[in-house]
Amino acid sequence: MSAPRAWLRQPAATLVSGGVVAATVLLAIIGPALAPFNPERPTPRVLLPPSPAHIFGTDASGIDVFSVTLAAFRVDVVIALVSVGISLAAGVMLGAVAGYGFNGSRAAAWGSAIILRLLDLVQSIPVFILALALVGMFGQTVRNVVIAVAFVNLPVFARLTRAAVRSVEHREFVAASRALGVREAGILGSHVLPNSLDGTIAYASIAVGGAILLTAGLSFLGAGVRPPTPEWGAEIASGAGYIVTGQWWISVLPGLVLSGVVFSFALLGDAARAALERAGRHAVLPGEQPLTVPAGDERAPA
Amino acid sequence: MSGPLLRAENLRVGFPDGGTWVYPVRGVSFEIGPGEIVGLVGESGSGKTLTALSCSRLVGPPARVSADALGLGDVDLLRASEETLRALRGRRIAMIPQDPLTSLHPSLTIGAQINDALADHGVPRGERRRRVLEVMERVGLPDPPGTLRRYPHELSGGTRQRAIIGLALANAPSLLIADEPTTALDAMIQAQILHLLADLRASWQMSILLISHNLAVVAGVCDRLLVMYAGRIVESGPTAHVLAEPMHPYTRALLDAVPRLESTRRPHGIPGAPPTPWNRPPGCAYHPRCGYRVERCQGEDPPGAPVRPGRLAACWVSQAQGALPVIGTVSPRGASAEPAHRSPGPTADPLFEVTGVTRHFTVGPAWKREVIHALDDVNLRVHRGESLGIVGESGSGKSTLVRLLALLDRPTRGRISYAGEDLAQLRGARLLRFRRRVQIVFQDPYSSLDPRYTVADTIREALVTHRICPPGEEGAHIREVLDKVGLSTHFAGRYPHELSGGQRQRVCIARALAVRPEVLLADEPVSALDVSIQAQILELFEQLRRQERLTLVVVAHDLALIRQVSDRVVTLYLGKVVEEARADVYAVRPRHPYTFALSRSVPSVDRVGELPPVLVRAEPPSAARPPAGCRFHTRCFNAQPRCSRDEPPLDGDDGHRCACFYPVADAQYASLAPPAVDARAGR
Numbered sequence: 001m002s003a004p005r006a007w008l009r010q011p012a013a014t015l016v017s018g019g020v021v022a023a024t025v026l027l028a029i030i031g032p033a034l035a036p037f038n039p040e041r042p043t044p045r046v047l048l049p050p051s052p053a054h055i056f057g058t059d060a061s062g063i064d065v066f067s068v069t070l071a072a073f074r075v076d077v078v079i080a081l082v083s084v085g086i087s088l089a090a091g092v093m094l095g096a097v098a099g100y101g102f103n104g105s106r107a108a109a110w111g112s113a114i115i116l117r118l119l120d121l122v123q124s125i126p127v128f129i130l131a132l133a134l135v136g137m138f139g140q141t142v143r144n145v146v147i148a149v150a151f152v153n154l155p156v157f158a159r160l161t162r163a164a165v166r167s168v169e170h171r172e173f174v175a176a177s178r179a180l181g182v183r184e185a186g187i188l189g190s191h192v193l194p195n196s197l198d199g200t201i202a203y204a205s206i207a208v209g210g211a212i213l214l215t216a217g218l219s220f221l222g223a224g225v226r227p228p229t230p231e232w233g234a235e236i237a238s239g240a241g242y243i244v245t246g247q248w249w250i251s252v253l254p255g256l257v258l259s260g261v262v263f264s265f266a267l268l269g270d271a272a273r274a275a276l277e278r279a280g281r282h283a284v285l286p287g288e289q290p291l292t293v294p295a296g297d298e299r300a301p302a
Numbered sequence: 303m304s305g306p307l308l309r310a311e312n313l314r315v316g317f318p319d320g321g322t323w324v325y326p327v328r329g330v331s332f333e334i335g336p337g338e339i340v341g342l343v344g345e346s347g348s349g350k351t352l353t354a355l356s357c358s359r360l361v362g363p364p365a366r367v368s369a370d371a372l373g374l375g376d377v378d379l380l381r382a383s384e385e386t387l388r389a390l391r392g393r394r395i396a397m398i399p400q401d402p403l404t405s406l407h408p409s410l411t412i413g414a415q416i417n418d419a420l421a422d423h424g425v426p427r428g429e430r431r432r433r434v435l436e437v438m439e440r441v442g443l444p445d446p447p448g449t450l451r452r453y454p455h456e457l458s459g460g461t462r463q464r465a466i467i468g469l470a471l472a473n474a475p476s477l478l479i480a481d482e483p484t485t486a487l488d489a490m491i492q493a494q495i496l497h498l499l500a501d502l503r504a505s506w507q508m509s510i511l512l513i514s515h516n517l518a519v520v521a522g523v524c525d526r527l528l529v530m531y532a533g534r535i536v537e538s539g540p541t542a543h544v545l546a547e548p549m550h551p552y553t554r555a556l557l558d559a560v561p562r563l564e565s566t567r568r569p570h571g572i573p574g575a576p577p578t579p580w581n582r583p584p585g586c587a588y589h590p591r592c593g594y595r596v597e598r599c600q601g602e603d604p605p606g607a608p609v610r611p612g613r614l615a616a617c618w619v620s621q622a623q624g625a626l627p628v629i630g631t632v633s634p635r636g637a638s639a640e641p642a643h644r645s646p647g648p649t650a651d652p653l654f655e656v657t658g659v660t661r662h663f664t665v666g667p668a669w670k671r672e673v674i675h676a677l678d679d680v681n682l683r684v685h686r687g688e689s690l691g692i693v694g695e696s697g698s699g700k701s702t703l704v705r706l707l708a709l710l711d712r713p714t715r716g717r718i719s720y721a722g723e724d725l726a727q728l729r730g731a732r733l734l735r736f737r738r739r740v741q742i743v744f745q746d747p748y749s750s751l752d753p754r755y756t757v758a759d760t761i762r763e764a765l766v767t768h769r770i771c772p773p774g775e776e777g778a779h780i781r782e783v784l785d786k787v788g789l790s791t792h793f794a795g796r797y798p799h800e801l802s803g804g805q806r807q808r809v810c811i812a813r814a815l816a817v818r819p820e821v822l823l824a825d826e827p828v829s830a831l832d833v834s835i836q837a838q839i840l841e842l843f844e845q846l847r848r849q850e851r852l853t854l855v856v857v858a859h860d861l862a863l864i865r866q867v868s869d870r871v872v873t874l875y876l877g878k879v880v881e882e883a884r885a886d887v888y889a890v891r892p893r894h895p896y897t898f899a900l901s902r903s904v905p906s907v908d909r910v911g912e913l914p915p916v917l918v919r920a921e922p923p924s925a926a927r928p929p930a931g932c933r934f935h936t937r938c939f940n941a942q943p944r945c946s947r948d949e950p951p952l953d954g955d956d957g958h959r960c961a962c963f964y965p966v967a968d969a970q971y972a973s974l975a976p977p978a979v980d981a982r983a984g985r
Contacts, residue, residue, distance in 0.1 A: 103710075171749045171750075172744040172745075172746055172749045172750035173749065173750050173751055173752045175705075175710050175742075175744065175750075176742070176744065176750050176751075176810070176813065177752075177763065178710060179708050179709075179710060179737065179740075179741065179742045180737060180741075180763065180764050180767050180768075180813070180817070181733070181734045181737030181738065181767050181768065182763065182767050190763075191752050191755075194754050195752065195753065195754060
């Protein structure tokens with residue numbers, strides 16, 4: 001089956017969300033260059049409603065809201081992608097170590113218990129408060145926001161990986177490698193982890209959406225990246241007070257863009273998970289054969 | 303009602319496949335009369351299950367079911383509305399699905415599930431409880447009021463299968479479709495379930511369609527057989543006639559593949575694998591695997607035609623000659639009736655010495671912690687060059703024992719040594735050397751290969767771990783070892799999901815052989831495979847034993863199969879060795895009542911219309927609370943008061959040891975169950 005046909009068979013939601021995500025990543029690269037006005041310099045044209053010149057209107061400082069929204073792609077999306085990348089890498093490592101039994105090793109059991117309690121500790125503090133505290137303690141820089149967002153996401157990745165590792169660990173190909181004399185770390189790295197990552201990777205896409213939301217949320221509260229850096233949360237916050245007086249566009253229009261991006265990442269994550277499940281169905285579930293597949297024992301070679 | 307209960311004529315099931323249609327079932331015609339038990343036999347992928355599902359119209363889109371006629375009594379199943387069909391299912395036609403472990407709702411009690419089945423068909427509330435109990439009584443569920451309140455996970459496999467049958471019977475259907483109802487069960491439970499099916503017919507006039515890949519399972523209970531291959535029925539007729547004189551080479555090959563307890567004749571596998579609906583060969587679909595093929599078979603697909611009265615066969619050879627010529631005593635491909643090969647024979651040189659080994663598992667949360675006695679004080683030796691069989695029911699501890707031997711687990715107490723070295727002391731290089739000398743093959747070929755590794759990657763891992771060859775030269779070794787297990791080189795690049803079950807198991811064996819081990823441990827190596835494929839793998843084991851001078855330790859619950867591959871057999875019951883003897887002794891003269899019952903519960907293709915006797919009722923007690931005294935006394939037909947007090951020691955000379963105060967007496971052999979004669983051996 002050729003690649004374009006496979007693409008066309010995807011449901012419309014997947015195509016749309018995939019398109020939005022692709023556009024988002026593109027805008028993170030070239031967004032600031034496309035902005036028709038300077039997104040950081042105030043002008044006297046304050047609180048103009050949307051018009052052909054300013055399609056999202058202008059805010060209280062006279063800055064073009066559309067330009068801010070475009071330029072903010074680089075800030076929000078990059079923070080989200082980098083932080084999710086960090087928490088994915090660290091979470092998978094921690095989760096693998098916490099989940100894998102190393103053939104009943106006592107040290108591994110202790111290590112696992114310690115990692116799990118630390119994760120409990122992180123997860124017992126509300127995400128937002130934790131991120132606020134971290135940024136508050138270490139300062140409002142982009143780097144610290146990245147670290148904070150990565151830190152609060154890490155436990156989820158670690159737990160997802162741990163659960164998958166624990167189920168893969170009991171499959172017989174692991175015992176077969178052990179009986180061959182392959183070292184435990186080697187088994188973990190070459191057999192267990194590669195078969196444990198599907199769910200975690202699908203979740204990463206959903207987590208990027210969540211991370212964007214968290215980044216914007218921190219800025220909304222004034223704890224994120226500092227103004228005048230163009231940022232969705234800060235822009236929404238700056239317009240919040242004007243909604244009651246009728247200048248709705250400052251908050252609502254960047255907010256809609258934000259929602260669309262977050263929603264698309266979530267949809268794409270679901271689609272990725274479904275696709276991975278389909279691809280891995282016959283390979284991953286032992287001995288299971290769906291009744292609707294007409295082949296019994298053998299499959300036609302691809 | 304006169305005439306057949308179920309009638310299918312030219313039934314076809316098709317699936318769309320990129321613009322065209324493929325037909326896993328292509329023109330199947332059969333009838334089932336009232337009160338008749340019909341067996342549907344064939345390998346995996348032959349279309350048995352799809353045929354059965356079509357009979358209750360459970361094959362949904364994208365599949366398309368068509369037929370010239372498909373009727374249940376006076377209902378036209380092809381034109382019936384979904385509503386009519388729903389009323390029909392359960393009420394007039396019921397199914398027992400394949401897997402007793404996953405077919406029950408895990409979070410509803412057994413009683414609630416039967417109750418729901420009754421409610422769906424309008425049984426009034428007041429009457430339901432009585433009906434539920436009645437159903438449970440009928441299928442022989444132990445302690446009906448108690449079992450009523452239990453959840454599926456609290457029941458053993460056999461009890462669950464009874465519950466599923468109960469569920470199917472709740473509304474007293476006239477046709478029961480049983481799809482491999484015993485494949486997942488031990489021989490003793492299998493015998494009980496087969497008896498239950500026979501009873502249902504006798505007391506209820508219920509019609510049954512029994513699906514199985516094993517001719518021995520259907521031989522005892524079915525009136526007629528339908529043999530299916532590549533989506534068609536290739537032979538049909540009364541069971542006794544079909545088994546005594548098969549008219550289709552495929553039936554004959556299936557028959558030769560069944561391991562027999564009483565015979566020394568080896569089972570013969572059917573070469574190759576059944577075709578998929580996509581790559582069916584032209585002409586007769588079976589001709590590439592057939593030893594009788596003539597030129598016509600390659601060009602023309604033979605229609606099913608009467609060969610004798612009441613016998614249909616789709617084979618040019620038997621249609622032309624009125625019978626299949628006998629070539630040798632087995633199918634021509636299988637060649638000779640060679641006696642069981644027993645070389646290179648055991649030596650006095652023990653490789654494994656198992657001394658007083660106990661393995662307990664602690665399970666459950668702290669407040670109801672239980673100790674599972676998987677193995678208790680087991681003593682055992684494995685000699686160089688021998689083939690040792692370990693047999694027992696599920697939960698007997700046989701897999702635990704193999705895992706201990708493979709050093710995948712460590713004993714709670716006791717000592718295991720290999721060639722004089724204590725396994726508990728092995729570290730580093732010596733451990734690695736042990737790993738190289740002792741290899742293991744697992745039960746489930748679907749889970750014992752990494753789905754992301756190609757066949758070559760899997761074998762390469764073994765080669766690299768033990769530095770069998772210089773880096774970069776693995777290719778030649780991989781080809782060599784694939785050749786040893788009978789796989790051609792082009793399998794090297796395949797992924798496990800592209801292989802059939804038998805091929806996967808060959809890859810697992812290849813991985814084990816790649817490091818040139820001395821001992822091959824095999825944990826139920828064929829129980830997940832079709833009978834036809836089982837025989838192939840057993841042949842492979844035998845051949846490897848001769849050529850590679852391998853010592854084999856094979857674990858299985860099937861005594862007939864163990865008998866074919868072993869020199870010496872050990873019986874385990876609830877973690878204890880109860881008997882140990884040469885393999886041929888097991889077939890004719892087991893002394894322990896448990897081994898005796900086990901050997902008599904093996905269904906046989908030579909006993910048509912006769913079910914294996916149920917000598918031992920119920921199921922083994924929980925390994926968390928093994929009975930005092932002899933652990934078997936709760937189920938034993940010879941038990942005396944003493945058996946519940948004292949534990950019998952494993953006594954006897956080196957040739958035959960048995961742990962029993964009251965072993966099976968000579969008189970009992972004849973009275974309890976005469977062993978069947980091998981009806982076909984004389985030919």
